[in-house]
Amino acid sequence: TTQEDPHWATPLSSFQGFEMIKILNDHPKNKSVFVHGKFRGHEEEAVVILEKTPFSEETLPFALSGETKLKVGLKNDIYGNYHGTPPAQVNGIKVSVVYPATPKHLVKYSQQQTYLVQETGDDYRNITLPFLQAEAFRIQWVYNILEHKQESERIVFEDPDKETGFILLPDMKWDLKQVNDLYLIAIVHKHGIKSLRDLTAEHLPLLHNILKKGQEAIQEKFSIPPCKLRIYLHYQPSYYHLHVHFTHLNFDAPGTGVERAHLLSDVIEHLEIMPDYYSKKTLAFCLRENDQLLAEFRKAGRVPQKSE
């Protein structure tokens, strides 16, 4: 880093000096935790996400070796439970740091009450769209990827066409160590398609192209056939530049629930049946207590007031 770079531009080499403020959220089932904190001597706040890594073919031989000490908890006939202490190779964790984190990041990563909202086409135009336009969410990082300024070495496949092209790359949540939790994202080159809501029949060539070439690239690079893939869009998405998720069918990835995921094959068929389907259809999604958009739906009387 040069003299002009802010201190937080330097990658961390450990959590030296980290001071925990609060656990924002905890997913014991996934073995992950979201923490709000600071680094001693600095004003900026940070969100740190820790997640244990899955076992892999690489690490299993270490986990199942004489180096893993076992302390028996319970032994009954053929069944035994133990606490194991495996060697270092098994114990890596995945760490994501947002630093400096804005109040919005703190909200995003906190656990909150959730509500199912039924957004009609009119709700979108009267409530959601004006809100998105006023917020002008930061998507510079998406353009950095599309312009090969960032993460270009991670690109799995690219179709450079300006209208129907896209970049396919691993999602941040996938470490590429095993295909069981394969997770890739196709980001479209075309700017200005915010979400599902903007899609019309004119985007069918783009959507067909993503489906076909995305499947082919994944078959070729990772030997996973189309019938083992779940290919879908999120509504609401986490950023408003059109992108498509590819996950392994066996992987119960976050955001694959019926209240957020829309299969790309369904999206295509709906647009074929009814070119303006996504501007008219009522779409259900979850909003959390601190989402600004929930406040907008409340103001409009479309979600009940806060209850306890």
Added chain:
Amino acid sequence: TTQEDPHWATPLSSFQGFEMIKILNDHPKNKSVFVHGKFRGHEEEAVVILEKTPFSEETLPFALSGETKLKVGLKNDIYGNYHGTPPAQVNGIKVSVVYPATPKHLVKYSQQQTYLVQETGDDYRNITLPFLQAEAFRIQWVYNILEHKQESERIVFEDPDKETGFILLPDMKWDLKQVNDLYLIAIVHKHGIKSLRDLTAEHLPLLHNILKKGQEAIQEKFSIPPCKLRIYLHYQPSYYHLHVHFTHLNFDAPGTGVERAHLLSDVIEHLEIMPDYYSKKTLAFCLRENDQLLAEFRKAGRVPQKSE
């Protein structure tokens, strides 16, 4: 252990001598893995289940200390991803051992291959429907509930109307101890509606009635408002008599994924837009290696032959 005890009665103190035969199943999201193996010098087979432990208030200070070394993977603007190597206190794993394991244990802990099938309207009529008719799945237990011969004490709400009525009762998976994992099922009184595929605009009064009265009954009995409920049908369902699932929105219940769940509100809107939507629309769902219906789709060339 006494002289008569078999060698496997002694609790393990490490995995010394363990020889892995096969990974039976892998749950990367939960960071657990099921392994089939043996111990050198012994004939008996073993199933070993390894699961990483969640972060806890006890272990977090160690994970977020200077002792956790970080290796940067990717740094883009305010976002950084790292591989972390935390100290020993953070790295315990849960170990379960079945030893000796029988062939039944191996089947129980094995993963079946799953495939995403895209069933067109014609596939339904040519493959699925003839299969369902030949199988004549037993649904006497459903009729027993509808006729109050079984489980009548569990009924939460009933509308006895023969055309639009239904019985609402807790799903077997819900113990009613807390509402966080609320799970109820509405079973329609009308016979002969096998699934989503049979629904047309003529069923709209039935579907509206289930939505409205189901929501009201749950609000009244369990104080859960409609905006906290996920209300959906399964396709394929686990039995072919129309029923609707009601689960708490915060409860990540099995079968809520986009590849199986269809929101009742979407089903209603689709039938309002297009009365024959569900007889024409391609519907995606998963089938497992041992599902008879998969063999039928293979025979028809609609799913690739078995791969390894």
